[in-house]
Amino acid sequence: MGCCASTKVSASTWVGVKDDQRTPLLTAEDSIQEPSKVNGGTLAEKSQKPIENNLVRSVEKRQKPTEEKSVQSVENSKGTIEDDFITSTESSQNKQITPAENRQKSTEDDVIPAENGQKPTEDDLITSEDNKQKLIDERVNENGQKLSEDNFISPAKEDQTLRSPSYCGRKWPNTNRKSPSYCGRKSPKSNRRSPCYCGRKSTKVKIRQENDKTENRKTNQTEKDEKGVYELVDAHAINAPKHVNTSVNSLTEYLIKGAKSDKEKVRAFYIWIANNIEYDTDAYFGGNYGGTDADSVLKHGKSVCSGYANLFEAFCKIAGIQVQVISGFSKGYSYSPEKPFTPNTKTNHAWNAVFIENKWQFIECTWGAGHLNNAGEFQKQFNNFYFLTNPRHLIVDHFPFEYNDEEFSKKWQLLKNPISLDEFNRNIKLYSKSIEWDIHPKSHKYGVIEVKGSVEITIEDKKGHLFNTSFVFYEYPSGERVEEYGFLRKESAYEIKLTLNPPKVKSYRAELYGNIDPSQKSLDHLMTYAIKCTQAANVSPYPRRTEQWGFSQKAYDNGFLKSDQFKIPALQQSSNGQLELNLRTTRNVPSMVKLSHAKYDLGKKFAFVTSGKDFLKINLKFPSIGYYQLMLMCEEEKGTDDRYHEMGNLLVECKSPADSCIPFPVASSKAQEYLCILIEPLNGQLPANQQVKFKFQSPVVKKAIAAKEDMKQNGDEWSAVITTPGPGGSVQISGNDTDENRFWGLFTFEII
Template sequence: HDDILSPSGHKDNIQIASKGNWRFSFRNRVQDEATVQPKRKKLEDKQITTYRYPWDKASLKSLQIDLKAFEKLDAYAAKVNANQTVDLLVKELIRNTHSDLEKTRAIWIWICHHIEYDTEGLKDLSQVSCDPNDVLRTRKGVCAGYSSLFESMCSIAGVKCKSMSGYSKGGRYKTGQTFSGDSTHEWNMVYLEGSWHLLDSTWGAGTTSHNEPFTFKYNEFYFLTHPALFIEDHFPEENKHQLLEPCVSLKQFEKLNRKCYFYKMGLLSSWPDTVTVETVKGKVTFTLEGRHHLLFLFHLNKTETPGLMQLTEHGMKLDVYPQKTGEQILQIFAKREDSEGVYDWILDYKVICKSVDTNMKIPKCLMNPVGPSWLSEKAGLFQPSHQDPVIYTEDGCCTVSFALKGKLSIFATLDSSEIQMTSDMKHRHIFQTQRENDVEFKVRLPTSGTYVLCVNVKDPNGDTYTSQCKYVIFCTNHTVHWPQFPLVYGTWAKHYELLGPLDGILPENSNISFKLRVPDVTEVSVRGGKSSFPLSLTPQGYWEGMCSTGGNQELNVTVSFKDNPNVYNYIMQYEVGKKKQIK
């Protein structure tokens, strides 16, 4: 997810000998700007159109363009052969263009698809040439090479263009850092339809990070980017080249933390809106809002996920609980709900934790997001009994329910990172009752601690089950030791209902009261060894009766159906004996 490497870290004035008059020297470029005739500068100032800051949330571009209208031109420009001079290349690129905008687009597309970032040259800047002909010949360049080639090609095409220098938040940027000294990056400003516009062909071409090789990955975001968004990671040496009103100060720039993919994903706002945040009582909360349903991931210190993230209608809420004090880096990633691709980096924060909340232990087995959301509704789960993703229980019991839309195949599991949960425990500490329009999960915890209840729904177009809603359950009562629910067989229908007994282990030599709702059967009995205890059907539709555990190691509930009354179908089993203690 790193941006293109810029020559940051090299704070000395960099001057590299190259062919012609091109120099990779940000300071020289600034001095050249200072020598421009005052009359020309006044004229230039009049041509600068400024945009309101902060962003008006209307468009990612400073010029309204139809990208579909560029499809034919883009395809052509990307395939133009460059075994020639810069002049001949430009003539070939613009031969079918009809405006300065189309000329600029053709040049942009060609550079972004053919010039590779010179990662090796960055290690030894004395070997780097930023002469446009050298960049074209080698098909490689650093940021100044990209900008000089772009400026030269625009000049040949008759499009007014300038190279800008300043600070950037590229591959060597460290979250929350301050900037000082010489500029670290170059980009371009192009004059189209009566005003100046910003673009960065270096970052439009692809990505690399530190010692990793360059990868072509076209990024449309940096073509005619709205200045209020461009300022997130580009700070020019001259304030007027921000094209903003009011201008952003360097201190403000250092606090900005949104990546280009934040805006490409349709996100509109994030809170806190500054890069450095502090925890309050061991916790810090982040919220994001946008235009679309999105999926999110987060990492603290690259590998940790000590937080609870809940999806909102067009964003998310994230509570982070760092497990150590000090400065830490939080990264947030996102992708569209219908995307099969990877998550893209959208935000980063420097989190300063002064104290750890030792009472909030996020289970390592938890995979965010948690709680009900548009994602669970999309799967057919509505009207949740618990809107909050965290459930606190004193007695170790809780009941979670949903209204259902359509015929769904559902099951739930219980997991914990504090005790070893066998497969049997994960399923039998939950008892599910599913009727036509709703489903209910009774949960009884094996012991105190923190658990994850995961509700899984079967894909209607396949055989796979996907987690659609998770709850985190907390119980601090150390006296809690609930046994498993009784074992149900495959013949236990989803709409059957068990009212008692709920304990899967029954006491020895005791009379036990049974009560079940099992519709559409002719007989319900409890069988143990050679003994059988038939239950009676009440006017309310329940099968009830008393059964003895004496002399039995297990009891089984059986049913008979009208079409085959002499066949007993086992639907449920109870153990008889002492309850097992979970340590």
């Protein structure tokens, strides 16, 4: 079997079974893999690593077929492969066509039928601009109304306006149905008449977001439909009574009972195995694999990957379904991209291919059953991804290698264009959730990256699914965490970027995690890079943060202007030790901020927040150079509590400290609630025993005092001049929004 995903692991965890521990019958190691889930906090401590185990296959059972037989193994019967792959049924229907016949066929296909069902003559077609009015007179729109000349565009203007070549509304010949694709007008920039060009302006322009939404709806609906189709089959398999487990035959007879197709039978086999067979960790770690035949696996209820594959094979054969056990290489538990597979490497995994619905399809029972955690314990976790997995997806981490013959084994990739072992080794290992969510590397497609100094990795989220992401960065194989040298952010709805600055000339691992559900706290393993640093980066560390930087989706759901999303860079820079951020809002957003240096905490003294009905302004001061973390916390718009919730984190690089870095005054939450804007003084530290003018603005405050002295009102402005007390004291501006003599503190100043 194989076990699944990893984050940071101890050095001992990476150790596989030694060669001298394998019995003479072993032909491959066995592995199971599935993305780990990271539940908040320490990612590395709560994640799992795919486990590699040994596949037991007897030599006599796995004899290489003769050349005549091997030709039939995949390409015989009714076909071979799905999507990209070819079925023999299709091949048998393809006839040799001469160039002349091909040209004849193309010409015939281009001709439009006449209204009487015969091929039209030249007179039946519109051949010039002079006949445009005739065309207009004869055409009607979808409502049966005649089209005016304005509805048509001359070929001379073709490149100036977006048009649809498939809308005209004319009725098809011999039918009472209007078709959007019959017109007979010549297509611009060609002398060929097209049955689908009329020049009318397109009424719909689909943008990328609309396509994504439609595709997502279809995908979700397909998943729901599929779940409904399998609901009864799954329940039947899960609820199998114990008395049918006495033999493989009796269990098979029970599982296929009521199945309406071979696909449903195969589904029942997959569900039963995934829910009832455990991975034999003692056998894996001890090197003694015992019996992996179907009867032994059923009797003991556990096995390694070869046992999973053999039991599934036995079910299918009894049910009369064509099946194959495939051995090869997998990027499982002990996989390291820095140690590529070679033709001399022993195969380390086994899975199945089954012939249903007129094509071969993959079944991976081992990886569908669960994973091993860092303690080496099997964690049962069903994964539907490995049921009838698309060949283009399985080749990411499964490479068939039968009888040490790469060419012979290529057909079991079930791909129209098989890849080589070298390409398999180079390609990054993507975990199942990454493939399901269509998240792929954009800048670095290979699993090993050689770095001189720094590297910026770009990941493409093609459907914009990701809600949150995080990463783990550690030395390999020691496991020492160095996330303070990584910077993860989402710069658009479709792109995630990770900057890595390895501090030493060593090997590292960078693991990316994510989720698409806002209510889900755990994150799924997406991909892992091996980083080989040949020259250390000469940069200061960042404030340590494993989750992505920038404003979260929650901020834009709670009052920040949604059109500004991704317009505020996650990395801000200051060249003079000061920074002002102006954020647009749809309401007054009560907020507080926290500023921290990478090496120490500054608290609230060097950050000052001012809020209004449609803005939030943040002023910052930096006492030294380096990187800072600005954390923004706000009240939720429809929250049930008065707590402040984390809405965003910005990374700020200070290249030069402020000349005079005096802290800001301390502003209370009431100052934001009353929409107060402090005009003067803006320094939080004031000299003792001196006259100081205090001035602020608020459309809400009705009474205000400074150091217990009444402040004068002039419109929305309040002011007062007072003498500060001695050193060590403080001065507070207070106010209220009623005529009562009860005041709330607004701004506090320290006296030095």
